[in-house]
Amino acid sequence: MMYLLLILTIVSPAHAWQSIEDWGSGSVDSSVDEFGQCVCNVFLPDTSFPAxxxxxxxxxxxxxxxxxxxxxxxxxxxxxxxxxxxxxxxxxxxxxxxxxxxxxxxxxxxxxxxxxxxxxxxxxxxxxxxxxxxxxxxxxxxxxxxxxxxxxxxxxxxxxxxxxxxxxxxxxxxxxxxxxxxxxKDDFSNAQIGSCKHGGILRIGKPIVSQLNADLNAGYKYGGWGKDSKPLPGSENMNWYSGFTDTLVSRITLYADYYKLIMRQGFSTHELYLVNKYDWRGTGNNYIVRANTLYYQFRSPFSMAKYNMTSKTAEYKVVPEATTRFSYHYSPNQNLDFAADETGMWVTYATEESNGKLVLGKIDEESFALEEVWQTSVYKQSVTNIFMICGVLHATRSVDTQTEEIFYTFDTNKNEESHVSIRFEKFQDFYVYLDYNPTDQKLYMYNNGYYVSYNVKFRDA
Structure with missing residues (x-):
């Protein structure tokens, strides 16, 4: 039996759906292969389809x-x-x-x-x-x-x-x-401002710590702060501050009020280095401001000096017999200590003749000279600081790291001295400045770089 195999070789492709009749125009070759199968080759003449x-x-x-x-x-x-x-x-x-x-x-x-x-x-x-x-x-x-x-x-x-x-x-x-x-509140003063009709200090209130000094520098351990003890009209609320890393007195800054002091917003800074082309710097930490004038210890010659911050002028006056050999217990160079109270201005010092015992002098503010002097029996180097209230000198000493004591008083009105014990608390052990201000009856302390103040309670007259 012979099988017929149709093989279409599309030389020129034609459409798959194109009918058989359409192929008539082409040619077909046929042959039988070696296996007896019929092979047909169809050749289409149409070459237009895009295969x-x-x-x-x-x-x-x-x-x-x-x-x-x-x-x-x-x-x-x-x-x-x-x-x-x-x-x-x-x-x-x-x-x-x-x-x-x-x-x-x-x-x-x-x-x-x-x-x-x-x-x-x-x-x-x-x-x-x-x-x-x-x-x-x-x-x-x-x-x-x-x-x-x-x-x-x-x-x-x-x-x-x-x-x-x-x-x-x-x-x-x-x-x-x-x-x-x-x-x-019971420690607030019960005496009228400016009056001395009381029986002296009854007690000192607790320390009121304001803040670190205006330089915000814990190394500024030497200095002072406070208010003008005899303010000029319009300056009743003025505060001042001066501080440094040692006992050099070279600058003071004034503040309109306590709030400005705390906010470090000074309105005037006075440099003592060149005042009228002269070096007016001092030493020590026991200065005060009175009538817009800084009173302090001058360096050379060793003397008391004052710098008027209104006129920006300075002068000095040598204190007879005063010596630099005897300073306070806490700090060197505290040889002249200025103070102010209801009765005027004072300065304390020691002499060779007194063998280091404390001498108190009353300053005549007009002549800037000592008008009267008192000799005390207290040895200056045993004292940590002094302040004046109504003509009475109060000397302090350290009891321990947290306690200070007023242990000695000298009343210039009666020419009498007394040994007392009025203790009060310290914020920190080391302090170099302590002064009383008669305008608000407070104590101002510069305690290891911090502003500290105290209320004073007086005995009834």
Missing amino acids: DRVEHMQISSNELSVEVKVQINKVESLKGQLVILLSELSNLTARVEILESGPDKYIKLEFELLRIELREFEALVTQLKTSLNISSPAIDSLYIEIRNMSLIVDQLESYDQSNLEVIRIEFAKLQKKLEKCQDD
């Missing part, structure tokens, strides 16, 4: 199909990410709504309570000031702190709950200061 382009289109179609699938996968992936982002956005929106509603729920109420407490604090300080009928750095400082706290409350009201802890801490500190003021 190569169809093949390219098929390849491009396959590549495009693959690319579409890749893009579809990307879209599916982006869709998944979009779902996640929409979910996170919904959570974020919910959190923002909570934050927006939070202040109405808890912060607003808390801040309103803080404002109520501040008003109570202010009323308490006002009542305290009225009952005492005086102005003091402690009370002024409390007013400033209350005012600053009010500003802080306003600024932080829009913030989160954690800021309330900061305010609570500050409120706790403020509360303690108010309580301390209430506890110490």
Whole structure:
């Protein structure tokens, strides 16, 4: 049996759907191969069909199909990410709504309570000031702190709950200061300013620590601060400060009031290095400001000097027999110690003739000379400092690192000396400056670089 195999070899391609009749114009060859099969070769004359382009289109179609699938996968992936982002956005929106509603729920109420407490604090300080009928750095400082706290409350009201802890801490500190003021109110002076109708010091109040010196330098251990003991009109509230790393006296800064002192906003600084082309620097730490004039110990020659901060002029006057051999217990170069009280201005020193015992001199302010001198029995080097109140010298000494004691007095009105024991607390052990100011009846101490003050309580006359 013979099988017929038809093999079409398309030399010039024809359309697959073309009918047999259309092939008539071509030629067909036939033959039998070695296996007895019939093989036919059909040759088409039409060469217009673009077979190569169809093949390219098929390849491009396959590549495009693959690319579409890749893009579809990307879209599916982006869709998944979009779902996640929409979910996170919904959570974020919910959190923002909570934050927006939070202040109405808890912060607003808390801040309103803080404002109520501040008003109570202010009323308490006002009542305290009225009952005492005086102005003091402690009370002024409390007013400033209350005012600053009010500003802080306003600024932080829009913030989160954690800021309330900061305010609570500050409120706790403020509360303690108010309580301390209430506890110490019995230590405020009971004598009229400028009057000596009392029986002397009964006790010294607790130390009121303002802050580190205006240079904000713990190394500035030597210096002093305070108020003008005889202020010019308009300068009643003026404060001053001078400090350095050693006992050199080279500069003094003035502040309009206590608040400006604390804020380190001085309005005038005077340098003693070149005053009228001359070096007017001094030494020691026991200077005072009186009638806008700095009284201090001059270096060369060793003498008392004064620098008028109004006219910017200086002069010195040698103190007869005064020596540089005997300084106070705490610090060197404290040989001339100036003081002021209700009765005028004073200076203490030691002489070789007195064998180092303390000598007290009253200064005539017009002539800038000693008008009267008293010899005491107390050895100067055993004394840590002195101050004057109503013509009475008060000498101090150290009891321990936390306690100071007024142990000796000399009354120039009666020419009498006494041994007493009036103890008071120190902020820190080392101090170089201690003076009384008759304009507010307070003691001012420069204690290891810090501003410290004390209220004085007097005995009834």
